[in-house]
Amino acid sequence: MLLEALTLQLGYNATLVTIGATLLGLTAGAVGTFLYVSKRALVSDAISHATLPGIGLAFIAMVLLGGDGRALPGLLIGSALSAWIGLLCVSWLTHRTRLTEDAAIGAVLSVFFGAGVVLLTIIQTMNTGRQAGLEGFLLGSTAGMLWNDAVILAVGGAATLAALLLLHRSMALVAFDPDYAAASGTNVRRVELAMMGLALAISVVGLKVVGLILIVALLIIPAVAARFWSDRLERVVILAAAIGGASGFIGAALSASAPDLPTGPIIVLIAFAFFAGSFLFAPGRGVLAVVLRHRHFQTRVHVRQGLLALAQAQPIYEPLTLRLMRRAGLIRADGVATDMGRAQAARALLDERRWEILRADPRHEWAAARYDGLTPLETILTPDQLAELDLSLGPEPV
Amino acid sequence: MSSEFVALSLPPMVIGTLAAIACALPGNFLLLRRQALIGDAISHVVLPGIVLAFIVTGSVAAWPMMIGAGAAALITVFLIELIRRVG
Numbered sequence: 001m002l003l004e005a006l007t008l009q010l011g012y013n014a015t016l017v018t019i020g021a022t023l024l025g026l027t028a029g030a031v032g033t034f035l036y037v038s039k040r041a042l043v044s045d046a047i048s049h050a051t052l053p054g055i056g057l058a059f060i061a062m063v064l065l066g067g068d069g070r071a072l073p074g075l076l077i078g079s080a081l082s083a084w085i086g087l088l089c090v091s092w093l094t095h096r097t098r099l100t101e102d103a104a105i106g107a108v109l110s111v112f113f114g115a116g117v118v119l120l121t122i123i124q125t126m127n128t129g130r131q132a133g134l135e136g137f138l139l140g141s142t143a144g145m146l147w148n149d150a151v152i153l154a155v156g157g158a159a160t161l162a163a164l165l166l167l168h169r170s171m172a173l174v175a176f177d178p179d180y181a182a183a184s185g186t187n188v189r190r191v192e193l194a195m196m197g198l199a200l201a202i203s204v205v206g207l208k209v210v211g212l213i214l215i216v217a218l219l220i221i222p223a224v225a226a227r228f229w230s231d232r233l234e235r236v237v238i239l240a241a242a243i244g245g246a247s248g249f250i251g252a253a254l255s256a257s258a259p260d261l262p263t264g265p266i267i268v269l270i271a272f273a274f275f276a277g278s279f280l281f282a283p284g285r286g287v288l289a290v291v292l293r294h295r296h297f298q299t300r301v302h303v304r305q306g307l308l309a310l311a312q313a314q315p316i317y318e319p320l321t322l323r324l325m326r327r328a329g330l331i332r333a334d335g336v337a338t339d340m341g342r343a344q345a346a347r348a349l350l351d352e353r354r355w356e357i358l359r360a361d362p363r364h365e366w367a368a369a370r371y372d373g374l375t376p377l378e379t380i381l382t383p384d385q386l387a388e389l390d391l392s393l394g395p396e397p398v
Numbered sequence: 399m400s401s402e403f404v405a406l407s408l409p410p411m412v413i414g415t416l417a418a419i420a421c422a423l424p425g426n427f428l429l430l431r432r433q434a435l436i437g438d439a440i441s442h443v444v445l446p447g448i449v450l451a452f453i454v455t456g457s458v459a460a461w462p463m464m465i466g467a468g469a470a471a472l473i474t475v476f477l478i479e480l481i482r483r484v485g
Contacts, residue, residue: 042435045435045438100429100432100434102432102433102434102435103429103432103434105434105435106434106435106437106438109438110438213442279481279484287484290484
């Protein structure tokens with residue numbers, strides 16, 4: 001069943017939802033990277049929650065004008081308008097009052113969402129027909145997805161990607177160095193509004209598939225997961241788009257393959273699985289890589305200090321040092337040094353003495369800055385410099 | 399809209415007032431610490447806690463729900479700190 005779902009053979013609706021979710025994930029991942037990088041990820045949460053009153057008002061308006069209350073284009077336009085008003089409110093609260101941005105986000109989010117819930121409750125008691133199903137916009141309702149919905153998704157996603165291609169340089173500049181951007185003529189306020197506008201477009205387009213509560217997850221999680229793999233913005237954007245698209249594809253296929261699995265939440269859980277995998281296993285920045293790097297460093301430090309203690313005939317008490325040196329074959333089981341251990345200890349002591357002389361000499365200031373207790377001096381100085389340094393080596397004090 | 403839409407009854411009003419007071423007091427500290435959205439995060443995370451409490455106890459009584467929600471909130475705070483420190 002799952003294999004058929006993954007190869008798009010489970011029927012019209014499942015295929016439509018899977019392709020739509022993949023497109024949404026691709027676009028959301030790319031846009032979300034810029035939001036994450038400019039530290040405005042949660043403004044998209046406020047935007048998506050602010051779409052709810054717009055949906056209710058659009059429904060009421062369309063019913064009062066005599067049309068079909070649940071026509072998707074009308075609902076999406078209404079949601080976009082109220083989300084835009086919410087965005088302007090957040091911007092106004094941040095720039096004109098003493099509130100910080102997270103307080104403004106929290107206020108706008110909850111007030112607009114509460115107003116939306118009240119409107120939905122009013123709609124339920126209205127005596128016009130066909131008002132069931134508006135709550136489907138909260139968590140996504142893919143069961144009744146039509147060809148028109150998929151077309152809206154595709155067109156909206158493509159337009160957002162095109163806008164992203166045009167604006168990505170300005171958005172990156174404003175995200176990383178807004179002062180330089182302002183000084184070199186970029187209109188910072190307008191670029192920020194454009195970035196939020198892209199987030200708004202993604203929220204509106206994704207209402208049907210993942211719903212407004214979870215669209216922020218699809219914007220943030222792929223970007224954060226991709227961040228573990230690279231430091232370069234272009235690579236993070238592409239990887240975030242790939243992770244978003246993959247979670248959309250796998251999540252939609254998984255929810256189609258078994259009964260009673262909601263699509264939006266499953267997509268978010270798959271994205272979280274990607275995040276957990278990246279968090280733990282990304283090479284270089286993942287938890288496993290950090291732990292291994294720390295243990296490698298710890299081993300080097302312990303072995304170096306153990307060798308210095310051997311060379312100076314000092315006893316070693318630390319059990320970890322003894323264990324590491326035994327494992328490296330530098331001491332025997334009873335703590336007496338082997339031949340290799342004595343040779344390496346002598347070399348370590350020579351290196352340490354050379355460093356001592358170097359650091360006391362003001363002519364070698366640039367090399368002295370590279371002392372970290374582990375780097376051998378032979379890798380920094382040339383042989384004739386080392387020979388000149390060795391002339392200052394005196395006999396060991398007894 | 400029927401005439402019963404805004405039904406004024408005392409218990410929900412008292413509960414609402416007391417809950418709002420109880421939420422507003424710690425909220426001052428969250429605002430000053432710039433952690434206003436932790437409230438949003440915790441309120442979303444109590445949902446699996448409540449569902450798990452229902453699955454485990456099989457009843458919708460208040461105490462199991464609250465214990466489940468509280469446990470989920472604690473796990474949330476722990477996970478937030480973990481990701482901030484390690485990630």
